[in-house]
Amino acid sequence: MKDMTDNGEGDAGPLIPRQRDMHPVPYDPDYKTSVPRSPKWPLLSMESTPSEETGPRFGHSLLGPLDNNLILNFSKDGSPAIGERILMHGRVLDENARPVPHTLVEIWQANAGGRYRHVKDNYLAPLDPNFGGCGRTITDAEGRYQFLTIRPGAYPWPNRANDWRPMHIHISVFGHSFGQRLITQMYFEGDPLIDRCPIAATIKNRSQLDRLVAPLDMARARPLDFLAYKFDIVLRGRRQTMFENRLEGM
């Protein structure tokens, strides 16, 4: 049997166990919705199996030419979305510091006024008729990705009496194994709302939260066109198998 769980780098062992203390806590009373939605029993920890080590693969043929251009991909007549033009770019790596090539990255975000195009979002800020708020791309052979979009606005949300989300872009990444699946959020350097946000604060390790804050990257900004922000993403890695026996058919 062809071992499609092998990533071609010899890392064909089980997934490296998750360091749960590097992630947000599931239960956080300051983020009220987490209270009834967080499991109370411990998770069942077990070494990964082919069910977690395999995963869906998506080819570059999935993509349309504007899929990673949120400024134009919802426009009906070619008019650009309203807002501050930005390039969001970075690399997807694994814990072994290897690039994760050819993997799907999806993003979604509010418009420049802080409003989502969603039936449940009735914030005062107007919808932009030319902004849908989603995009996707597939990393190249070195794990690089990029999106052209507008800077999302901050917005208030019902939690404590006056909570606001900092400017952020949601990111979904697949990797090559279902057990690598990750959804996170990118924040922007210098936003004073990050330190007031109870969702950001579910991450108790400060240096881990800092990793979600994208720096301004003037080297990738295009003069007279857009600013750039860099956001690298690290997915779980696979253990190397030099001293591990592998059974026939695995």
Place this chain on the structure above:
Amino acid sequence: MVQPLDTLIETPSQTAGPYVHIGCIPTFAGVPGVYPQDLGLSPIAPGAKGQIITITGAVIDGTGWALRDAMIESWQPDAAGLFAGQDGADPAVSGFCRFAADKDSGLFTLTTVKPGPVPHRSGGVQAPHISLWVVARGINIGLSTRIYFEDEDNSADPLLARIEQRPRVDTLIAKKTGEGQYRFDIRLQGEDETVFLDI
């Protein structure tokens, strides 16, 4: 001091939020036209070999309320236990599906082919199962679990065997409600909390 390790730490998760559908299933979310169709509409194409089954359920919070905003992804092998891309795998089974709780009832539905057993690294065999990943507002890191089947032999499954409190095994087993029909509820908290996996 010691040498620094050259491994990296995984990027921390954040909640998928209430608008995850815009990013993952935009047509469902009311943002049509960006992509030709939503990704993962079905894990099977016409002609998939094996028994076609439908699993219905809800994601239920600690108060007993079915979430209206949950999104679930499933991943599974074909009827022979082969995952897409493996030699001999059924080309009509992609194995990946995205589905959401209905915004009025909270019910989700997954129509797929019943998966076959999958080998385990230890040499044993895992009973037929579908892997799930659940995200929603209020879930800070996606929750992994599995659907097993009441009408399969689950007695030698290595994961189920690891569950010390035997009554909890039932939380991972879909109940047969008719020919090819199953019910599987995911309870985030409270009585009969589903076994979630760190795997």
